[in-house]
Amino acid sequence: MTVVTDPRSAAPLEEPAEARSRTRRYLVWFAAAFALVAAVRVVTGADDISSAGALRAALIAAIPIALAGLGGLWSERAGVVNIGLEGMMLMGCLGAGVFTYHYGILAGILGAIMFGAVGGALHALTTVVFGVDHIVSGVGINIAALGITGFLAEVFFAGLPGGGRTQSPSLSRPPALTIEPIADAAADIAGKGWFLISDIAAVVVVLTRNLSVLTIxxxxxxxxxxxxxxxxxxxLRLRSCGENPSAAESLGVNVYRMKFIAVTVSGCMAGLAGAFLVLVSSSGYQNNMTGGLGYIGLAAMIFGNWRPAGLMIGASLFGYTRAVELRGGADSLHALLLLIAIVLVVMAVFQLRAAHTRKGIVYAVIAAGFLAWFLLTDSVAPDFGSAAPYVTTLAVLAFASQNLRMPAANGLVYRRGSVG
Incomplete structure (x- = not known):
C-alpha cells in the first residue's frame, strides 16, 4: 500500500488515488449485488424482492444499523472498542420518546443525541480516564441502560394518554421529502417489470417519495x-490515536482529548439511531426496542473494514434481508434461497482463487444445499425469514474476515508517556 505521513502524526495516509480505487470497488460490488437481485426477480417471478416497498423497508431497517455502526467507527478509529452501542441506542430511544412527546420532533432528535452522548461520555470516562477494560465497560453500559430506561419509561409515560409503563404514546413523525413528478414517473416504470430498469426505477421511487429527513x-x-x-x-489526528497513540502524543496530539471526543460522538450517533427507531421505524418508544441492532451495527462496521462506505454496504445487506423477512411473502422468501445460493457460489469461487481450498469447498457445499432447497421446494417456513438476516451477517463476516484490519491500538488501554 502506498502511504504518506503527516508531520503531526505517525499514522499512515492512503494516497487519494488509492482511496478512490477502494470507493470504485465498493460501488462495483454494490451494483453487481443489485443486478443479481434483479436477475433473481426475473427468474423466480418474485417481484416483491426489488419492489419500491421492499427497498423502502430495507432502507428503514438499514439506517439505524448504519448509524450505530458509524458510532462504532468513530470510537474504534480512536482506539476505543464500543460494545456499549446497544445501551446508548436504548438511551437515545428514551430521549426521543420523552422530548418528542413534550417539546416536538426537533427537541426529540436533540434529546436522543444528548442521551446517547451521556452514555458515550460515561464509556469514555471509564475507558480513557480510568483505564477500565473496554469490553467490561461496554457490557456494563448495556446492562445499566436496560435497567435505567425501563425505570424511567415507567416514570415518564405511565399515566399519559395512550402511554404505559413500557411504552410512550404515539408520536409525531419527522417531515418527509416527496418529489411527486419524478416519483410518479419512476413508479410507472417500476411497474413494468423490466430487468434492471424497473429495479432502478424502484430505487428512484424510494428516494423521491416520502423520504424522511432523518434518513437524509x-x-x-x-x-x-x-x-x-x-x-x-x-x-488524521483522531485516527493516529487508534493506530499509534504514543507516536501521536510525541507529535503534539492530545490523545486523551481526541479519544474522549470520539467516544462521545460515538454515543451521539447511537442516540440518533435510537431516535430513528422511535420516530421513523415505529410510532413511539417501547422498552428494549433496539433488539440487538447495536451489535449488528458493530458487525456491519467490521464487515466494512472500519470504513463508512463498507459499513453502509454491510448495513444495507442486513436491512435488505430483514425487509424481505418482514414483508413475509412466501415467494420472496423462496427466491431468497436462490439469491443466497448464488452469493455462496461467488464466495466459494473467491476462496478457491485465493488458495483457501477448505473454505471454498465449505461454501460450495452450503451453496449446493441452498440450491437444492430452492429447487425441491415451493415455499419456505417463516422461521427461515426470521433467521436469515443473522445468518447472512455471520456468513459475510466469515467471508470478509481475511481482508480485515482493525486499528492497531484498538482496545488497548493507553496511558500518557507509555511506549508502543
Whole structure:
C-alpha cells in the first residue's frame, strides 16, 4: 500500500488515488449485488424482492444499523472498542420518546443525541480516564441502560394518554421529502417489470417519495464522516490515536482529548439511531426496542473494514434481508434461497482463487444445499425469514474476515508517556 505521513502524526495516509480505487470497488460490488437481485426477480417471478416497498423497508431497517455502526467507527478509529452501542441506542430511544412527546420532533432528535452522548461520555470516562477494560465497560453500559430506561419509561409515560409503563404514546413523525413528478414517473416504470430498469426505477421511487429527513441526515452523516476522518487534519489526528497513540502524543496530539471526543460522538450517533427507531421505524418508544441492532451495527462496521462506505454496504445487506423477512411473502422468501445460493457460489469461487481450498469447498457445499432447497421446494417456513438476516451477517463476516484490519491500538488501554 502506498502511504504518506503527516508531520503531526505517525499514522499512515492512503494516497487519494488509492482511496478512490477502494470507493470504485465498493460501488462495483454494490451494483453487481443489485443486478443479481434483479436477475433473481426475473427468474423466480418474485417481484416483491426489488419492489419500491421492499427497498423502502430495507432502507428503514438499514439506517439505524448504519448509524450505530458509524458510532462504532468513530470510537474504534480512536482506539476505543464500543460494545456499549446497544445501551446508548436504548438511551437515545428514551430521549426521543420523552422530548418528542413534550417539546416536538426537533427537541426529540436533540434529546436522543444528548442521551446517547451521556452514555458515550460515561464509556469514555471509564475507558480513557480510568483505564477500565473496554469490553467490561461496554457490557456494563448495556446492562445499566436496560435497567435505567425501563425505570424511567415507567416514570415518564405511565399515566399519559395512550402511554404505559413500557411504552410512550404515539408520536409525531419527522417531515418527509416527496418529489411527486419524478416519483410518479419512476413508479410507472417500476411497474413494468423490466430487468434492471424497473429495479432502478424502484430505487428512484424510494428516494423521491416520502423520504424522511432523518434518513437524509443519516446518509449525509455517512458521507461527512468519511470526509472528516480521511480528508481533514482533525480526522488524521483522531485516527493516529487508534493506530499509534504514543507516536501521536510525541507529535503534539492530545490523545486523551481526541479519544474522549470520539467516544462521545460515538454515543451521539447511537442516540440518533435510537431516535430513528422511535420516530421513523415505529410510532413511539417501547422498552428494549433496539433488539440487538447495536451489535449488528458493530458487525456491519467490521464487515466494512472500519470504513463508512463498507459499513453502509454491510448495513444495507442486513436491512435488505430483514425487509424481505418482514414483508413475509412466501415467494420472496423462496427466491431468497436462490439469491443466497448464488452469493455462496461467488464466495466459494473467491476462496478457491485465493488458495483457501477448505473454505471454498465449505461454501460450495452450503451453496449446493441452498440450491437444492430452492429447487425441491415451493415455499419456505417463516422461521427461515426470521433467521436469515443473522445468518447472512455471520456468513459475510466469515467471508470478509481475511481482508480485515482493525486499528492497531484498538482496545488497548493507553496511558500518557507509555511506549508502543
Amino acid at each position: 441526515l443519516a446518509l449525509l452523516l455517512v458521507v461527512f464522516t468519511g470526509w472528516l476522518l480521511w480528508r481533514s487534519p482533525f480526522g
